[in-house]
Amino acid sequence: MVNTQFIVSPSKKLQGQLRVPGDKSISHRAIMLGALAEGTTHISGFLEGEDTLATLAAFKSMCVLIEGPEQGRVTVHGVGLHGLQAPYKPLYLGNSGTSMRLLAGLMAGQKFSVEMTGDESLSRRPMRRVTEPLATMGALIYTTASGTPPLKIQGSQQLHPIHYPMPIASAQVKSCLLLAGLYAQGTTCIIEPAPTRDHTERMLRSLGYPVQQEGNRVCVTGGGHLTATDIDVPADISSAAFFMVGASIATGSDITLQHVGINPTRTGVLEILKAMGADITLHHEREVGGEPVADIQVRHAPLHGIQIPEYLVPLAIDEFPVLFIAAACAEGETVLTGAAELRVKESDRIQVMADGLQTVGIQAHPTPDGMIIRGGKIHGGQVNSHGDHRIAMAFTIASLCASEPIIIDDCANVATSFPNFVELATRAGITMTVEK
Numbered sequence: 001m002v003n004t005q006f007i008v009s010p011s012k013k014l015q016g017q018l019r020v021p022g023d024k025s026i027s028h029r030a031i032m033l034g035a036l037a038e039g040t041t042h043i044s045g046f047l048e049g050e051d052t053l054a055t056l057a058a059f060k061s062m063c064v065l066i067e068g069p070e071q072g073r074v075t076v077h078g079v080g081l082h083g084l085q086a087p088y089k090p091l092y093l094g095n096s097g098t099s100m101r102l103l104a105g106l107m108a109g110q111k112f113s114v115e116m117t118g119d120e121s122l123s124r125r126p127m128r129r130v131t132e133p134l135a136t137m138g139a140l141i142y143t144t145a146s147g148t149p150p151l152k153i154q155g156s157q158q159l160h161p162i163h164y165p166m167p168i169a170s171a172q173v174k175s176c177l178l179l180a181g182l183y184a185q186g187t188t189c190i191i192e193p194a195p196t197r198d199h200t201e202r203m204l205r206s207l208g209y210p211v212q213q214e215g216n217r218v219c220v221t222g223g224g225h226l227t228a229t230d231i232d233v234p235a236d237i238s239s240a241a242f243f244m245v246g247a248s249i250a251t252g253s254d255i256t257l258q259h260v261g262i263n264p265t266r267t268g269v270l271e272i273l274k275a276m277g278a279d280i281t282l283h284h285e286r287e288v289g290g291e292p293v294a295d296i297q298v299r300h301a302p303l304h305g306i307q308i309p310e311y312l313v314p315l316a317i318d319e320f321p322v323l324f325i326a327a328a329c330a331e332g333e334t335v336l337t338g339a340a341e342l343r344v345k346e347s348d349r350i351q352v353m354a355d356g357l358q359t360v361g362i363q364a365h366p367t368p369d370g371m372i373i374r375g376g377k378i379h380g381g382q383v384n385s386h387g388d389h390r391i392a393m394a395f396t397i398a399s400l401c402a403s404e405p406i407i408i409d410d411c412a413n414v415a416t417s418f419p420n421f422v423e424l425a426t427r428a429g430i431t432m433t434v435e436k
């Protein structure tokens with residue numbers, strides 16, 4: 001396999017105005033719900049990354065007519081909740097856990113059988129978290145003996161509604177079961193142990209499907225229908241986070257990230273950085289298609305270590321790789337607990353980040369559910385991202401407080417969520433080359 005390497009020189013500061021690509025979670029849902037709606041959905045700001053393109057290809061292979069993407073514009077000709085057709089081969093979902101877990105719920109309600117596969121990383125990820133509750137709804141769904149993909153789903157099963165207290169805080173599990181709930185006879189309710197991203201609920205509502213929310217319980221009743229609408233996808237706060245940390249740690253930085261989604265179920269990264277001393281200002285707060293959006297200005301400020309409050313973990317779950325870099329450049333100790341989920345992301349993000357931080361000279365102590373990091377001097381060195389897009393980008397940002405080059409191995413998957421990362425990072429002030 002080709003090893004795409006990032007070679008990043010010590011960089012000085014980040015400056016300018018940037019619009020990072022569209023939100024990955026919202027882009028997936030826009031294709032899925034647009035396909036299931038009645039009428040034509042026009043999407044703008046769609047993330048043209050490998051993960052969301054995998055979702056798009058899956059729906060095309062189920063006979064949904066989709067035009068684009070063309071500069072973030074996609075037109076989805078919805079087929080209604082019962083209009084998908086059997087694909088003639090397994091759905092290949094690449095690196096994308098969101099595609100597979102959300103589609104598991106949706107496929108459980110179809111009249112046809114389907115198999116879903118993924119790349120090496122996705123093929124290692126736990127799927128019982130969705131297959132077990134789906135089975136209690138009456139789905140016939142199978143994993144490998146170790147609970148991993150491929151997933152095989154047998155069609156034509158009548159789904160029953162369930163009331164399901166989720167054992168883990170997961171928006172993918174919640175969304176999977178809500179999508180299955182659209183096909184169940186009666187009301188399906190999911191009870192969350194802690195708030196997680198609510199893009200599915202918001203988008204269902206904006207397509208005219210009632211969703212009941214009471215405290216930590218969210219419910220849908222099967223048998224309704226979705227009506228097409230236009231969806232403007234905001235820039236992804238998870239991609240913006242790399243530049244927020246970069247600007248915070250590099251003296252003289254001043255950067256503005258435009259049109260970023262600031263849904264309160266996603267803003268843990270802002271809370272954590274502010275608690276560490278970051279200088280962050282939100283401008284032009286507004287609402288676009290049911291999702292709050294703002295321009296986020298970040299200026300350099302000295303950071304200090306903190307104990308990260310556990311309630312913020314699900315609200316910043318994808319941002320920890322780069323938050324660990326913030327901690328490495330902060331004064332004192334940062335302690336993360338309650339984040340065992342990081343071990344089952346695209347890589348084991350606790351171990352892989354701890355290994356990389358130690359390689360570049362930082363004291364990082366991994367624990368079963370988090371990490372203890374002592375801020376210090378980042379030298380250079382060669383680290384391995386293990387094919388995890390967010391690890392590759394996090395170590396690129398580390399160059400803003402490094403004294404020597406950082407070489408990062410296995411970076412091709414940056415294209416899953418942030419296809420123009422190198423271009424934007426370079427424009428903002430990072431000096432890097434890509435070797436294949």
Ligand code: S3P
Pocket residue numbers: 024025026098169170171172173175197317318341
């Ligand atoms: C996502 C939910 C999160 C997140 C992932 C996207 C979603 O996963 O890590 O990148 O779009 O619902 P979990 O639900 O497994 O925490």
